[in-house]
Amino acid sequence: MILSGKAKLAGVLGWPVGHSRSPRLHGFWLEHYGIDGAYLPLPVRPERFKAAVRALADLGFRGANVTVPHKLAAHELADSLTGRAEAIGAVNTLVFEDGRIRGDNTDGIGFYENLRTAAPRWPPSDGPAVVLGAGGAARAVLVALRDAGVPEIRLLNRTRPTAERLAAELGGGIRALDWERRPEALAEACLLVNTTSLGMTGQPALELDLAALPREAAVCDLVYAPLTTPLLAAAEARGNPTVDGLGMLLHQAVPGFAAWFGVEPQVTPALRAFVLAPG
Ligand code: ATR
Incomplete structure (x- = not known):
């Protein structure tokens, strides 16, 4: 993967984060849609979480996923919340826009879209x-x-x-x-x-x-x-x-990818197989 100076950046914040399938999942879509962008694993200790999020925003990242143990801290830190993030009381997706941090929670919609599809x-x-x-x-x-x-x-x-x-x-x-x-x-x-x-x-x-x-x-x-x-x-x-x-994991990733990279990605059997494969 070769990035330009205008590459769109996102990643997943967790502690630990090495087990996360999200880099593989978003990496598949980035390649599939030929997007000039990258999605990185971002290991961050709980006490450094807020500083790390602000640093990502300063660095021009489009946003990030948030996983264990940061979902409540992300909910507190966001400047605004979507209705579903407010109702769920936790945030798994951050979008940086115009100097503000929007917190979303896509776990429920991921669950429901997967249910409707499967x-x-x-x-x-x-x-x-x-x-x-x-x-x-x-x-x-x-x-x-x-x-x-x-x-x-x-x-x-x-x-x-x-x-x-x-x-x-x-x-x-x-x-x-x-x-x-x-x-x-x-x-x-x-x-x-x-x-x-x-x-x-x-x-x-x-x-x-x-x-x-x-x-x-x-x-x-x-x-x-x-x-x-x-x-x-x-x-x-x-x-x-x-x-x-697994379907819920794949579907919950769709809104974040669309917000950061500007393409509404598809959940396909090829994606499932790729995310499941070791590596
Ligand atoms: P998650 O974020 O994955 O939902 P969690 O917030 O730690 O994880 O919740 C774990 C859930 O699994 C809880 O509902 C827990 O029940 P308790 O509230 O009684 O702890 C449930 N759970 C975990 N181990 C269980 C077990 N051995 N038998 C029944 N329920 C269990």
């Missing part, structure tokens, strides 16, 4: 959605489903008070239920989403009897290592449409 008959019914987990990822999913007009969302978390607080804060038909009641919660559901780390390589599997889940309900796992989690394998075996977590 489960073409979505929504299969007007039944409730079931969301497992009440952490940062769950917030993005809940806001996306609420804003898409899903009338009822059943939220189940190991620590129930966390789910209750989140349901009260976000409103819009979100109801907290007991974690132990997850088999019954699946009755009449149109969607099941796992936002916990259960099922991830090295973590325990998510134990869940899917018997009550309607066969047309989409089953989505935000975990993408492994790509086919035990939950997705069980759902596939009984004929439910499944949606894996």
Whole structure:
């Protein structure tokens, strides 16, 4: 890759950041669309985060993605927030424009675009959605489903008070239920989403009897290592449409790339294969 003096620059701020797939993902699009630009891994310690963001803006960067552990600090630092970043309470995308820093959160839209693409008959019914987990990822999913007009969302978390607080804060038909009641919660559901780390390589599997889940309900796992989690394998075996977590990662990157590099990129099978390949 040879850059001109006018190259457009962006990157991902995290600590650590070496595991991030974002440089590979944006690098694929930059090359594919023949853009004079670069997207860099930017390891930044938490205590240096704000100074680093200001330095990037001073250096003429177009913006940056923000990952663990900086998403809340980015929310505090932004001069303005998109409605979805405000609702989610965290920022994963910064856009530098006219000396100001705009904070966005594209995790929810990435989740929803991936769901619509991977489960073409979505929504299969007007039944409730079931969301497992009440952490940062769950917030993005809940806001996306609420804003898409899903009338009822059943939220189940190991620590129930966390789910209750989140349901009260976000409103819009979100109801907290007991974690132990997850088999019954699946009755009449149109969607099941796992936002916990259960099922991830090295973590325990998510134990869940899917018997009550309607066969047309989409089953989505935000975990993408492994790509086919035990939950997705069980759902596939009984004929439910499944949606894996890699798609969300790819779709959440679209708005940032479009804002920084001026091209609305496509999520394609070739991109998926490239991001999955080691390297
Ligand atoms: P993320 O940003 O990925 O959502 P997080 O904010 O740390 O990560 O949230 C992790 C979620 O996974 C939480 O809902 C957590 O439940 P608690 O609130 O009870 O901690 C859930 N989780 C993690 N390990 C779990 C386990 N072994 N069993 C059930 N839920 C688990």
